Amino acid sequence: xxxxxxxxxxxxxxxxxxxxxxxxxxxxxxxxxxxxxxxxxxxxxxxxxxxxxxxxxxxxxxxxxxxxxxxxxxxxxxxxxxxxxxxxxxxxxxxxxxxxxxxxxxxxxxxxxxxxxxxxxxxxxxxxxxxxxxxxxxxxxxxxxxxxxxxxxxxxxxxxxxxxxxxxxxxxxxxxxxxxxxxxxxxxxxxxxxxxxxxxxxxxxxxxxxxxxxxxxxxxxxxxxxxxxxxxxxxxxxxxxxxxxxxxxxxxxxxxxxxxxxxxxxxxxxxxxxxxxxxxxxxxxxxxxxxxxxxxxxxxxxxxxxxxxxxxxxxxxxxxxxxxxxxxxxxxxxxxxxxxxxxxxxxxxxxxxxxxxxxxxxxxxxxxxxxxxxxxxxxxxxxxxxxxxxxxxxxxxxxxxxxxxxxxxxxxxxxxxxxxxxxxxxxxxxxxxxxxxxxxxxxxxxxxxxxxxxx
Amino acid sequence: xxxxxxxxxxxxxxxxxxxxxxxxxxxxxxxxxxxxxxxxxxxxxxxxxxxxxxxxxxxxxxxxxxxxxxxxxxxxxxxxxxxxxxxxxxxxxxxxxxxxxxxxxxxxxxxxxxxxxxxxxxxxxxxxxxxxxxxxxxxxxxxxxxxxxxxxxxxxxxxxxxxxxxxxxxxxxxxxxxxxxxxxxxxxxxxxxxxxxxxxxxxxxxxxxxxxxxxxxxxxxxxxxxxxxxxxxxxxxxxxxxxxxxxxxxxxxxxxxxxxxxxxxxxxxxxxxxxxxxxxxxxxxxxxxxxxxxxxxxxxxxxxxxxxxxxxxxxxxxxxxxxxxxxxxxxxxxxxxxxxxxxxxxxxxxxxxxxxxxxxxxxxxxxxxxxxxxxxxxxxxxxxxxxxxxxxxxx
Numbered sequence: 001x002x003x004x005x006x007x008x009x010x011x012x013x014x015x016x017x018x019x020x021x022x023x024x025x026x027x028x029x030x031x032x033x034x035x036x037x038x039x040x041x042x043x044x045x046x047x048x049x050x051x052x053x054x055x056x057x058x059x060x061x062x063x064x065x066x067x068x069x070x071x072x073x074x075x076x077x078x079x080x081x082x083x084x085x086x087x088x089x090x091x092x093x094x095x096x097x098x099x100x101x102x103x104x105x106x107x108x109x110x111x112x113x114x115x116x117x118x119x120x121x122x123x124x125x126x127x128x129x130x131x132x133x134x135x136x137x138x139x140x141x142x143x144x145x146x147x148x149x150x151x152x153x154x155x156x157x158x159x160x161x162x163x164x165x166x167x168x169x170x171x172x173x174x175x176x177x178x179x180x181x182x183x184x185x186x187x188x189x190x191x192x193x194x195x196x197x198x199x200x201x202x203x204x205x206x207x208x209x210x211x212x213x214x215x216x217x218x219x220x221x222x223x224x225x226x227x228x229x230x231x232x233x234x235x236x237x238x239x240x241x242x243x244x245x246x247x248x249x250x251x252x253x254x255x256x257x258x259x260x261x262x263x264x265x266x267x268x269x270x271x272x273x274x275x276x277x278x279x280x281x282x283x284x285x286x287x288x289x290x291x292x293x294x295x296x297x298x299x300x301x302x303x304x305x306x307x308x309x310x311x312x313x314x315x316x317x318x319x320x321x322x323x324x325x326x327x328x329x330x331x332x333x334x335x336x337x338x339x340x341x342x343x344x345x346x347x348x349x350x351x352x353x354x355x356x357x358x359x360x361x362x363x364x365x366x367x368x369x370x371x372x373x374x375x376x377x378x379x380x381x382x383x384x385x386x387x388x389x390x391x392x393x394x395x396x397x398x399x400x401x402x403x404x405x406x407x408x409x410x411x412x413x414x415x416x417x418x419x420x421x422x423x424x425x426x427x428x429x430x431x432x433x434x435x436x437x438x439x440x441x442x443x444x445x446x447x448x449x450x451x452x453x454x455x
Numbered sequence: 456x457x458x459x460x461x462x463x464x465x466x467x468x469x470x471x472x473x474x475x476x477x478x479x480x481x482x483x484x485x486x487x488x489x490x491x492x493x494x495x496x497x498x499x500x501x502x503x504x505x506x507x508x509x510x511x512x513x514x515x516x517x518x519x520x521x522x523x524x525x526x527x528x529x530x531x532x533x534x535x536x537x538x539x540x541x542x543x544x545x546x547x548x549x550x551x552x553x554x555x556x557x558x559x560x561x562x563x564x565x566x567x568x569x570x571x572x573x574x575x576x577x578x579x580x581x582x583x584x585x586x587x588x589x590x591x592x593x594x595x596x597x598x599x600x601x602x603x604x605x606x607x608x609x610x611x612x613x614x615x616x617x618x619x620x621x622x623x624x625x626x627x628x629x630x631x632x633x634x635x636x637x638x639x640x641x642x643x644x645x646x647x648x649x650x651x652x653x654x655x656x657x658x659x660x661x662x663x664x665x666x667x668x669x670x671x672x673x674x675x676x677x678x679x680x681x682x683x684x685x686x687x688x689x690x691x692x693x694x695x696x697x698x699x700x701x702x703x704x705x706x707x708x709x710x711x712x713x714x715x716x717x718x719x720x721x722x723x724x725x726x727x728x729x730x731x732x733x734x735x736x737x738x739x740x741x742x743x744x745x746x747x748x749x750x751x752x753x754x755x756x757x758x759x760x761x762x763x764x765x766x767x768x769x770x771x772x773x774x775x776x777x778x779x780x781x782x783x784x785x786x787x788x789x790x791x792x793x794x795x796x797x798x799x800x801x802x803x804x805x806x807x808x809x810x811x812x813x814x815x816x817x818x819x820x821x822x823x824x825x826x827x828x829x830x831x832x833x834x835x836x837x838x839x840x841x842x843x844x845x846x847x848x849x850x
Binding site for chain 2: 057061117121124245
């Protein structure tokens, strides 16, 4: 990487002149058409990355590699408004000597090899290498390249209007997290509490056919989305994983206090009040589990015969193995279940979290799961088999595809918005007062927790 | 108004200040006259409050007794409870006994105790006089000439970092000159014929010293997650330092602690561009387990990018409890760092990939013996002092 890296430019910004990068690209394509011999165009389709991609680091590293290649091969890079990046440069000469310095696999001595390099780097986000880049040799494919550039210009037509004044950027994440913690620590914080059921799909049942789902547990938590909404800062609390862990630590004492206050009220936060078949699950940090407040909660669970589940995130367990071991001991002594939360499929491919001996492991659903490359698919299936499908919950099951994929893997435990919708639909069918209710309204009511002591 | 009245210094405090002056005079004298002395600096002020009770301090000072019998030995107590012993000539046996005794004192404190390399400094005068003089300056209360501003010597910060304080500290760090806080540690390979040879030098900013300078009233490690966030800012400053012209001109293989996000930052790209060709493949990047698991997708991207650029990657933060859960080969990294501790010493099982393990805190013969018994070749700590010539890293 020989050039100094410029300040980051988000897609769609007009850093490359008032005509916009699309028009500049089209102009460059026309110029290249006058002498296309020995030149090539490479389009890096970052626009194809599913949300949350392309992330800033995707753009940054891709730009650095393309800039470096452009420098070596008389080239130019265009960052387009749709997120794609285009490298227009000379092709490697036949029999060209390798670059002077070792490049360790980035293969920048041949611009055409950039697509393979980027495909390797982006394989998590864009598993099919053919989707990552398109390479055109201009001598043969000038028309296709020019058509691509023209399409981008057409797409960006709206963007050619006078640029809007820059909106105020998002608040500093530290400020947002501090403010959210302050709200949660303030009065009326039970307004932000929510619950969600985890369910078991019985054998020979099909959720889509409306057959009953058996409640397994009810997770009680602060609604981070509601707290963010109060500050008009959607998605900000969890944007930084470390700040989010700090926030979780700040919320836990309030959670324990709310549960203590609700004891004996019979309300939604009274751990002894819900159905026995769906004991409470509470997500806590390790310091909270090792606190006196938790000891009081555990004692109450024991007195009431409630087999609560305590959810600990994998990141939290990795952050302090000694505290995790102590917390596991505390839960075992109290007869409570340890639930390992926040396990992504990548974490299952990189590690063996099942060896942390959780009673239950919550695997986060990802839309990428059905399309994993064969090797990863087999490896993931083996990982689930080692843990035992009966100890795995597919979490964030927001779509029917999630349930379908989970059941195909032999999983029967699910939690997420799609499960909520099925349950809500069932309630509406059975409820004589549901006339006019929508599924969405019924889902929201099911998640809400009324203030236990409302006057 | 009594709280504003100048407080009379206790006899003990007066003696400590006098000791600081004496040590300053001695260190300067060694420099101006070229007198050779050896010194051991024990920075007890860096201990957390719970390990700094009077009996801890007393025992730690007693641990230095063997050294006080060395030729021309003098012991100095500084106002912040740091202690220095200065002597003439070799006193290897006494030094080892003292070091072992100090480390034994805090062996059970685990993470609460600072790393030995931040606690114990063996110095040679006159060449290391700067370190000694710096410690003396730091031992004196700020505004020493104004009793109204004086703070109790050695008072440890107790207020935890919170998001606003973190934001302020990140802002201050962006402007601060952090070059003087750069510290180095050696990672050495055990040789079959005995002894060690240097493989690489770990470069790191001394977080404790930076915090003591920029935010002395805050306990910056009290909230581990805010501390982790702070390390990203430190990463950026470190990378900027290393990318400065000439900084790496004569450098040998070295290592860095970095966060995943830092590998994907503009500062890393600048550093990578400035890395001399001879050092390509000779840099080890240490990643922390919790950081890796916080964003596995970014980790995989950063891992493949960094390996593509020739960096070796080391995983740290894995304890004996987590060894089964995070196999090195599965996570796709080159090296694993294990910190020696009483818990690790109880591990009797065969270690997978022992030849890819770095045993840190190898400060005692016990640690070395445990490492040897488990087939470990790479060490960092006071007991693994390299003597042989530096080796190149095998990429």
